[in-house]
Amino acid sequence: MAASSDPTGPSGSSGPSGSAGSAGPAGPSPSLLSLHVHPVKSMAGGSPGEAAVEPWGLAGDRRWMVTAPDGRFLTQRQLPRLALGAARGMPGGGVRVSGPGAAPLDVPVPDPGRRGLVTVEVFRDKVEAVPAGPEADAWLTAFLGVEARLVHMDDPAVRRPVDPRYGRPEDRVGFADGFPLLLTTTASLAALNSLIAEGEHPGEGPLPMDRFRPNVVVGGTGAWEEDGWLRVRLGEVTFRVVKPCGRCVVTTTDQRTAARGREPLHTLARHRRGATGLVFGQNLVPEGPGVLRVGDPFEVLDRSD
Numbered sequence: 001m002a003a004s005s006d007p008t009g010p011s012g013s014s015g016p017s018g019s020a021g022s023a024g025p026a027g028p029s030p031s032l033l034s035l036h037v038h039p040v041k042s043m044a045g046g047s048p049g050e051a052a053v054e055p056w057g058l059a060g061d062r063r064w065m066v067t068a069p070d071g072r073f074l075t076q077r078q079l080p081r082l083a084l085g086a087a088r089g090m091p092g093g094g095v096r097v098s099g100p101g102a103a104p105l106d107v108p109v110p111d112p113g114r115r116g117l118v119t120v121e122v123f124r125d126k127v128e129a130v131p132a133g134p135e136a137d138a139w140l141t142a143f144l145g146v147e148a149r150l151v152h153m154d155d156p157a158v159r160r161p162v163d164p165r166y167g168r169p170e171d172r173v174g175f176a177d178g179f180p181l182l183l184t185t186t187a188s189l190a191a192l193n194s195l196i197a198e199g200e201h202p203g204e205g206p207l208p209m210d211r212f213r214p215n216v217v218v219g220g221t222g223a224w225e226e227d228g229w230l231r232v233r234l235g236e237v238t239f240r241v242v243k244p245c246g247r248c249v250v251t252t253t254d255q256r257t258a259a260r261g262r263e264p265l266h267t268l269a270r271h272r273r274g275a276t277g278l279v280f281g282q283n284l285v286p287e288g289p290g291v292l293r294v295g296d297p298f299e300v301l302d303r304s305d
Contacts, residue, residue: 030220030298032234033186038213039095040064040087040150041175042075044255050293053237053286056156056172057180058215060089063156064107065129065175066140067149071120073175076250079144080258097139097150105139107132112154120151122175127160129153162285166242171285179283182245183226184214191223192280196267204263210255211264212247212281218298226282228305235296239284246277 038045041062052059066074066082076082085099090106098104110130117128129151131137140148153159153174162171163178173180189209196205209217216234229241247268252261268278 028220030218032216032292032294032296032298033219034209034217035292035294036210036213036215036217037061037089038087039089040066040085040097041073042066042079042082042250043097044083044086046088050291053181053290053292054156055170055180055286055289056160056174057176058292060093061215062175063093063153064095064132065120065122065151065153066144067120067151069147069149071118071149073120073122074144074146074148076253076258077248079146080253080260081144083253083255083258085143097136099143102139102143105136107136107150109154110152118151122160123177125160127153127175129159162242166283167285179242180286181215181239181284182213182281183216183218183232183239183241183284184209184212184281185221185223185226186217186219187221187223188226188280192264192267192272195271196263199263199267199270201261201263201266204261207251207264208255211251211253212245213250214281216284216292220298225300228303229282229300230304231300231302232284233297233299233301235290235292237290237292238287238301240287241282242285243283244274244279245281245283246274247280251280 034047035051036045036047037051037058037060039060041064068074085097088096090096092109094106094108096104096106110132112130115131115133118131119126120129132150132152136150137148140150156172156174160173162173193206196202232239232241247265251264265278268280272279
């Protein structure tokens with residue numbers, strides 16, 4: 001999630017200060033514990049047993065986005081109620097949206113030849129997208145209580161390059177905040193929850209991993225080891241670790257109730273402050289296609305320390 005004026009957080013060369021925790025005793029070999037795909041940015045998604053890796057992220061992840069009528073992207077930052085909405089991918093790339101008090105709606109992939117293209121904004125990026133149409137817009141507007149639009153990224157290969165400060169010219173991303181995949185580790189979450197328990201708001205913990213909306217969750221590592229990773233392998237796919245993920249107010253939003261608290265930002269501010277924001281997790285860029293499966297082995301191929 002974004003932090004301050006830099007929507008993707010601090011650069012990979014600037015690690016957080018005051019990092020807490022350390023590698024624990026030897027345990028199971030590091031592996032992929034779970035996969036998470038969010039078809040509509042900022043809505044709940046699913047946790048499949050396997051997922052294809054495309055150049056711009058997991059197949060079906062964040063190919064749809066909610067916007068204001070003027071094209072500015074809308075997320076849980078402005079509308080915590082988005083957490084209560086769910087999106088499930090359908091065959092052919094469409095999406096089924098649902099939420100409390102709203103009948104589910106199946107939204108097919110819109111045809112750019114029929115719908116045309118509109119310009120939308122994701123932080124500083126202006127991106128062309130295809131409007132989903134009036135039925136989807138009416139559903140979102142009624143569910144959220146504000147006028148909203150749904151758009152689809154039809155061709156990620158050409159629509160949105162990764163920030164050139166951290167990526168290569170050929171790197172692409174969908175409607176994720178800045179990078180194709182986000183990785184978190186259970187060891188670092190456990191360390192963070194320990195710090196919350198010792199802090200000023202212990203009643204808000206322990207926090208579940210869904211506060212951080214990752215794509216891949218890895219177990220069997222030491223706490224905060226990811227700070228030094230440069231290149232990793234999950235199963236058959238290798239990734240560049242391009243930078244820590246800057247965190248925003250979305251992490252304080254209970255994904256089941258949409259209620260806001262103070263954690264984890266209060267604790268991250270004390271223990272995980274990087275050059276340009278509060279950090280948790282690492283952003284990844286795939287080096288090639290493949291399929292990830294829960295249980296795949298995890299390996300660090302290159303590190304800075």
